[in-house]
Each structure stands twice: as C-alpha cells, then as structure tokens.
Amino acid sequence: VCFSQIFMFGSFMLVPFQIAEWGKAIWVAQYNAAGSILNGLNIIRQALGNHLPIETARHFQQGGLDQMRRYLERSALVILALAALIVGGLLGVGDWAVETLFGVRFAEAAAVLPYAALGPLVGMLSLVSQAGGLVIKQTEHIFWSYVAGTVVSFALAPILIPTFGLLGAVWVSNAGVLVPTIWHMFVFKRQLGEMAGSTATSFDE
Numbered sequence: 001v002c003f004s005q006i007f008m009f010g011s012f013m014l015v016p017f018q019i020a021e022w023g024k025a026i027w028v029a030q031y032n033a034a035g036s037i038l039n040g041l042n043i044i045r046q047a048l049g050n051h052l053p054i055e056t057a058r059h060f061q062q063g064g065l066d067q068m069r070r071y072l073e074r075s076a077l078v079i080l081a082l083a084a085l086i087v088g089g090l091l092g093v094g095d096w097a098v099e100t101l102f103g104v105r106f107a108e109a110a111a112v113l114p115y116a117a118l119g120p121l122v123g124m125l126s127l128v129s130q131a132g133g134l135v136i137k138q139t140e141h142i143f144w145s146y147v148a149g150t151v152v153s154f155a156l157a158p159i160l161i162p163t164f165g166l167l168g169a170v171w172v173s174n175a176g177v178l179v180p181t182i183w184h185m186f187v188f189k190r191q192l193g194e195m196a197g198s199t200a201t202s203f204d205e
Contacts, residue, residue, distance in 0.1 A: 011149030012119070012176030015157075019169045022161040030109040030166055033102045034116045037094075041120050044082070048124060052131035060135045065196055068132065076128050083121035090114045112170045119174030126181040129188035138191045145183035149176045 019028045052075060060068040090097075090113050098110035126145075133139045153176035160168030 008146045008149075008180075011146050011153055011180060012173045014153070015169055015173045015176070018153075018157040018172060019161055019166075022158050023165065023169065027161075027166045027169060030106050030112075031116075031169055033098060033106045033109040034113050034170075037097055037101065037113065038117055038120060041086075041117070045120070045124055045127070048079070048127045052127050053134050056131040057135050065192060068135065069192060072128050072132050076125055079124045079128065080122070083118070083124070086121060087114050087117050090117055108166055112167050115167065116170045116173070119170075119177035123177035123181045126184040129184040132188055132192070133184075136191065136195060138188070141183065141187040142180075145180035145187075148183055149180040152176065152179045 016028050016031060019031055056068055056072060059071040094113040095107070095110045098106050098113065102109065130139070130142060133142070153172055156172050156175055157169075160172050162168075164171070
C-alpha cells in the first residue's frame with residue numbers, strides 16, 4: 001500500500017514539474033489555478049473513499065458476490081452521472097470562476113477546466129473497484145496500476161506538453177489517472193469472474 005502511494009504520486013501529481021521542464025512557467029500557474037478550483041472534488045472523493053468500502057462489505061455479507069457486484073455497478077453509474085453533471089457545470093461557469101478568482105490573465109485555465117475535471121471525476125471509478133478488491137482481499141493490482149500510470153505519464157509528458165501546451169499537460173495528468181482506473185476496473189472484473197466461476201464449480205461438486 002505504501003509503495004502504491006509513491007507511484008500514485010508519480011502517476012499524476014508531478015505534472016507541474018513536467019510542465020516546468022517541457023513547457024512555460026505561465027502554464028504552471030494556469031495549471032495550478034485550474035487545480036485549485038478542482039480541489040473541491042477531493043471532498044467528494046474522500047466521502048466516497050470512506051463510504052464505499054463499508055457499504056461494499058455490507059452488501060457482500062448480505063448477498064454475496066452478486067449483490068456486491070450490483071451495488072458496485074450502481075455506484076459506478078452514479079459516479080459517471082455526477083461526473084457528467086460537474087463537467088457540464090464547469091462548461092457553464094468555468095470562465096466566471098477563473099476570472100473571479102484569478103483574473104483574466106488566467107483565461108486559458110478556464111478553457112481547459114472541463115478537460116482537467118475529466119480525469120479526477122472518472123478516476124473516482126477506481127474507488128469502486130478498490131472497495132470491491134478490499135472486500136475480496138485482492139489488492140495487489142493497485143500497486144501495478146499506479147506503476148503503469150507513472151510510466152505512461154512520464155512517456156507522454158515530453159510529447160504532449162510541447163505540442164499542445166496547457167491542454168497537453170492536462171491530458172498527461174488525465175492519462176496518469178485514467179490508466180490506473182482502467183487497470184483497476186479490468187482486473188477487478190476478471191477477479192470477480194474467477195471467484196464466481198470457482199463458487200459455481202464448488203456448488204456443482
């Protein structure tokens with residue numbers, strides 16, 4: 001778990017340093033401005049991080065794998081709906097929020113704000129698979145998912161940031177979040193399938 005946190009840091013939290021290396025100083029300030037506005041999403045993430053493992057364990061105890069899977073699928077749909085709602089809201093008020101908080105000099109931050117929200121919001125799906133993984137005691141993949149995210153982030157930074165500027169930096173960050181998320185979801189789904197197959201075989205015997 002400790003090593004997972006280290007690679008999670010490398011996966012998407014080093015982007016300001018990558019911008020400084022491959023881009024312009026003003027992009028760092030604009031990226032941080034967008035990030036400051038999106039920090040409010042951490043409240044949602046923290047709430048989900050506390051709620052999902054408890055509820056997932058409860059559903060597993062009450063109804064086994066099937067009930068737990070249905071609960072996690074509903075949770076994933078709620079997260080995606082919330083993500084769409086927030087991104088839509090940022091499209092509407094992003095310009096006003098950035099200008100009010102940081103001034104017109106940071107207008108480019110407003111332009112990338114909805115894109116910058118995609119990674120953190122969709123990345124909350126990893127909380128769903130991680131909660132399920134904790135319940136079935138399968139968490140080894142979390143470490144490797146963040147290793148993959150770190151590798152992808154470092155590989156894309158020297159390509160996307162010089163080519164696309166601030167928007168490129170946002171997608172470096174998004175890739176660093178989405179790669180581990182997709183990894184989580186894929187591995188967890190496979191693990192559920194294996195457990196369900198094992199349970200069915202045991203029942204037949």
